[in-house]
Amino acid sequence: MKHILTILSALLIASCSSSPSGNESAAPPGKVETPATLEEIEKSFEKYKGVGPVSEVEVGDEIDQTLADEGKVIFEAKCTACHKTDKRFIGPGLKGITERRTPEWTMNMILNPEKMTQEDPIGKLLLIEYNGSPMANQNLTEEEARKVFEYFRTL
Amino acid sequence: MKTFHLIFKIFMLLPLMWSISSCQDGSGDKKGALGSNIAEKVYVAPGEHDEFYAFVSGGFSGQLAVYGLPSGRLFRVIPVFSVDAEKAYGFNEETKPMLETSYGFVPWDDSHHPDLSQTNGEIDGRWCFINGNNTPRIARISLQTFETEEIIEIPNSAGNHSSSFVTENTEYVVAGTRFSVPAPQVDMPIAEYKGKFKGAMSFIKVNPEDGHMNLEFQIMMPGFNYDLAHPGRGKSHGWMFFSTYNTEEAHTLLEVNASQNDKDFIAAVNWKKAEEYMAAGKFKEMPADYRHNVYDESTHSATSNKMTTVKVLDPTELPGLVYFLPTPKSPHGCDVDPSGEFIIGSGKLSASLTAHSFPKMLAAIESESFDGEAYGIPILKYEDVVGGIVEQAGLGPLHTEFDGKGNAYTTFFISSEVVKWKLGTWEVVDRQPTYYSVGHLMIPGGNSRKPFGKYLLAMNKITKDRYLPTGPELTQSAQLFDISGDKMQLLLDFPTVGEPHYAAGLPASLITENSKKYYKLEENNHPYAIKSESEAKVVREGNVVHIYMTTIRSHFAPDNIEGVKVGDMVYFHVTNLEQDFDVPHGIGVIGANTSELLIMPGQTETFVWNPKKVGVWPFYCTDFCSALHQEMQGYVRVSPADSNIELTWSLDDE
Numbered sequence: 171m172k173h174i175l176t177i178l179s180a181l182l183i184a185s186c187s188s189s190p191s192g193n194e195s196a197a198p199p200g201k202v203e204t205p206a207t208l209e210e211i212e213k214s215f216e217k218y219k220g221v222g223p224v225s226e227v228e229v230g231d232e233i234d235q236t237l238a239d240e241g242k243v244i245f246e247a248k249c250t251a252c253h254k255t256d257k258r259f260i261g262p263g264l265k266g267i268t269e270r271r272t273p274e275w276t277m278n279m280i281l282n283p284e285k286m287t288q289e290d291p292i293g294k295l296l297l298i299e300y301n302g303s304p305m306a307n308q309n310l311t312e313e314e315a316r317k318v319f320e321y322f323r324t325l
Numbered sequence: 326m327k328t329f330h331l332i333f334k335i336f337m338l339l340p341l342m343w344s345i346s347s348c349q350d351g352s353g354d355k356k357g358a359l360g361s362n363i364a365e366k367v368y369v370a371p372g373e374h375d376e377f378y379a380f381v382s383g384g385f386s387g388q389l390a391v392y393g394l395p396s397g398r399l400f401r402v403i404p405v406f407s408v409d410a411e412k413a414y415g416f417n418e419e420t421k422p423m424l425e426t427s428y429g430f431v432p433w434d435d436s437h438h439p440d441l442s443q444t445n446g447e448i449d450g451r452w453c454f455i456n457g458n459n460t461p462r463i464a465r466i467s468l469q470t471f472e473t474e475e476i477i478e479i480p481n482s483a484g485n486h487s488s489s490f491v492t493e494n495t496e497y498v499v500a501g502t503r504f505s506v507p508a509p510q511v512d513m514p515i516a517e518y519k520g521k522f523k524g525a526m527s528f529i530k531v532n533p534e535d536g537h538m539n540l541e542f543q544i545m546m547p548g549f550n551y552d553l554a555h556p557g558r559g560k561s562h563g564w565m566f567f568s569t570y571n572t573e574e575a576h577t578l579l580e581v582n583a584s585q586n587d588k589d590f591i592a593a594v595n596w597k598k599a600e601e602y603m604a605a606g607k608f609k610e611m612p613a614d615y616r617h618n619v620y621d622e623s624t625h626s627a628t629s630n631k632m633t634t635v636k637v638l639d640p641t642e643l644p645g646l647v648y649f650l651p652t653p654k655s656p657h658g659c660d661v662d663p664s665g666e667f668i669i670g671s672g673k674l675s676a677s678l679t680a681h682s683f684p685k686m687l688a689a690i691e692s693e694s695f696d697g698e699a700y701g702i703p704i705l706k707y708e709d710v711v712g713g714i715v716e717q718a719g720l721g722p723l724h725t726e727f728d729g730k731g732n733a734y735t736t737f738f739i740s741s742e743v744v745k746w747k748l749g750t751w752e753v754v755d756r757q758p759t760y761y762s763v764g765h766l767m768i769p770g771g772n773s774r775k776p777f778g779k780y781l782l783a784m785n786k787i788t789k790d791r792y793l794p795t796g797p798e799l800t801q802s803a804q805l806f807d808i809s810g811d812k813m814q815l816l817l818d819f820p821t822v823g824e825p826h827y828a829a830g831l832p833a834s835l836i837t838e839n840s841k842k843y844y845k846l847e848e849n850n851h852p853y854a855i856k857s858e859s860e861a862k863v864v865r866e867g868n869v870v871h872i873y874m875t876t877i878r879s880h881f882a883p884d885n886i887e888g889v890k891v892g893d894m895v896y897f898h899v900t901n902l903e904q905d906f907d908v909p910h911g912i913g914v915i916g917a918n919t920s921e922l923l924i925m926p927g928q929t930e931t932f933v934w935n936p937k938k939v940g941v942w943p944f945y946c947t948d949f950c951s952a953l954h955q956e957m958q959g960y961v962r963v964s965p966a967d968s969n970i971e972l973t974w975s976l977d978d979e
Binding site for chain 2: 247250252259260302303307308309
């Protein structure tokens with residue numbers, strides 16, 4: 171008897187829940203299937219721009235050394251508690267990152283890590299790969315994130 | 326039979342189910358199926374915010390509690406005058422100086438009357454001030470960080486009760502003396518109190534830029550008990566009003582001996598006049614011993630400064646500085662209406678309320694129609710200054726607040742009620758019981774030119790049967806009334822931290838925009854701060870060891886330390902490298918004779934540990950920080966005092 175009542179109530183309450191908020195995918199729906207592994211993604215990483223404020227980044231042919239030097243200072247101050255350049259630490263090692271991720275994706279990961287690890291297909295896989303350790307939001311400005319990206323190009 | 330029961334129960338549940346399934350969206354006019362709209366008025370849905378902040382004094386807890394109204398939800402207890410192990414206040418090296426006094430480190434006080442900073446007579450959302458009653462002090466709390474930033478001790482004072490009331494441009498925070506004392510203190514017979522004890526009124530200047538306080542001057546008043554105060558505003562701006570009792574100057578059995586006179590006084594102090602006398606050099610510089618403690622947000626550390634003199638004005642020699650307004654009988658509350666015209670004296674042993682008229686007071690002073698003097702201070706004639714009387718409104722009137730719509734609300738302790746009456750006609754228009762024995766009351770902005778007359782918070786001394794019993798000690802409480810209509814409506818009871826004396830409230834919008842989210846690492850000037858893990862180190866200076874440590878989700882750097890010895894004095898200087906809202910880290914180490922640290926993002930805090938036993942001892946993060954919080958731990962190896970183990974430190978063996 172108790173069960174019947176519980177089920178009845180549950181049904182009635184359930185009928186009230188508002189429509190689920192759409193999880194906005196980083197890539198347009200239907201065009202990119204969420205690949206099962208990071209290796210697969212890295213074969214077609216150009217498609218992934220991430221979730222966040224950055225939709226397009228202009229990257230020069232040559233490395234802008236001034237920008238990169240400033241980016242190094244920011245990286246060392248705000249990121250090295252969890253990232254090393256040459257190897258995996260709390261988070262991924264960053265050498266070669268520009269060959270695995272787009273500039274937009276990289277900057278969005280820096281600027282918007284909470285949403286990236288919840289909504290972006292790569293971000294979600296990374297969160298699992300790194301044992302649920304959250305990427306800390308260090309509140310960099312977009313300009314600072316751009317400099318850090320330029321630094322990554324020198325690695 | 327069973328089937329019948331089932332059908333019956335389903336039928337009984339149907340209305341409830343219907344009400345659940347009808348999915349009200351929380352907007353519009355809701356006539357709830359349950360018949361009452363009171364619950365809706367205090368219901369703040371999950372994830373939504375309250376309309377007002379209420380800063381409620383913690384009384385004998387020494388702290389200040391922050392609630393939301395109308396929900397009555399407790400958000401934070403701000404440590405002010407008492408140590409707080411949860412937040413390391415008074416335990417870490419940075420905040421210990423905040424509780425230094427001329428008597429040494431005092432870990433407790435009795436906090437009474439919060440008041441908010443104002444600009445042009447309106448609440449501006451910058452600072453909250455509150456007084457410590459027992460060891461006289463005034464504190465200033467930042468409404469950006471919700472931290473105590475400054476505490477100034479008040480010399481020549483005892484029972485710092487007619488405090489901390491703010492003038493309408495935050496020119497001064499005022500602190501009066503409840504227990505008159507010899508000033509300066511001296512070894513003398515208690516029975517020679519009369520004529521020899523003094524009651525200092527302290528005017529603390531507030532720097533409009535950073536809020537820093539300075540004890541500008543004291544007015545050395547006769548040895549009465551100065552109970553409460555409020556500033557003039559509008560037309561009475563420039564004056565401060567203090568209620569007095571024990572004008573008998575009794576020194577023993579005050580409950581009888583200080584209740585002899587039919588009338589005591591409200592002291593009207595012309596502080597603009599005091600400024601003139603100060604500028605003219607009419608003060609005496611008096612030796613004094615008090616502390617001024619300031620917390621610096623940039624170094625995340627407090628310093629305690631020893632102060633040695635105070636400037637004193639003598640009202641018996643300086644005409645026009647103070648006048649006495651006769652007021653029946655042992656007045657407690659001393660409240661000024663939003664226009665500044667009326668000063669309400671609540672004679673707690675009188676059944677009626679007295680409203681003095683400020684224009685009448687000025688006229689009486691002008692015509693010098695005095696009814697004698699007390700210690701050279703002119704006493705005005707009662708008939709000349711009374712603007713109105715609220716007759717026989719209740720028993721034991723204490724405090725009055727205003728709604729800005731011409732109504733006043735007075736608490737009555739003995740008859741346990743709030744009485745609403747009209748300014749000008751002095752008629753009682755409503756009364757509501759409180760549960761029980763109400764003391765103060767608060768309307769957001771109620772001590773300003775512009776009250777927000779929507780809610781009234783009554784604060785009760787006794788709760789008896791209102792809550793589940795918790796042994797002999799019962800909670801005190803606050804009760805929320807809706808005062809938007811003609812009649813007050815009781816909406817909510819909620820328990821409070823300690824005994825709530827006064828409170829101060831304001832619209833949340835005045836605070837939320839400026840609320841601090843984290844401290845920028847670049848702006849951290851703590852002498853032991855490090856800004857990245859690469860700077861982490863351990864330094865030995867004799868038997869003192871300094872650990873420069875960082876935290877980020879979810880590890881310490883360093884997390885392995887060796888070479889510490891029994892008998893060392895080990896300082897953990899911990900910088901939280903996080904730069905995001907709501908990501909503090911904590912740290913505790915086994916056997917430390919102090920509290921944890923709770924370090925806000927970008928902040929540095931320090932605790933000291935004296936390892937007593939040889940071994941390998943863990944430390945860990947005390948504030949759940951991420952899915953890997955349980956992994957946030959480390960070890961310190963402690964060797965015998967005479968060992969020669971090298972001092973080393975590492976993270977991930979690097």
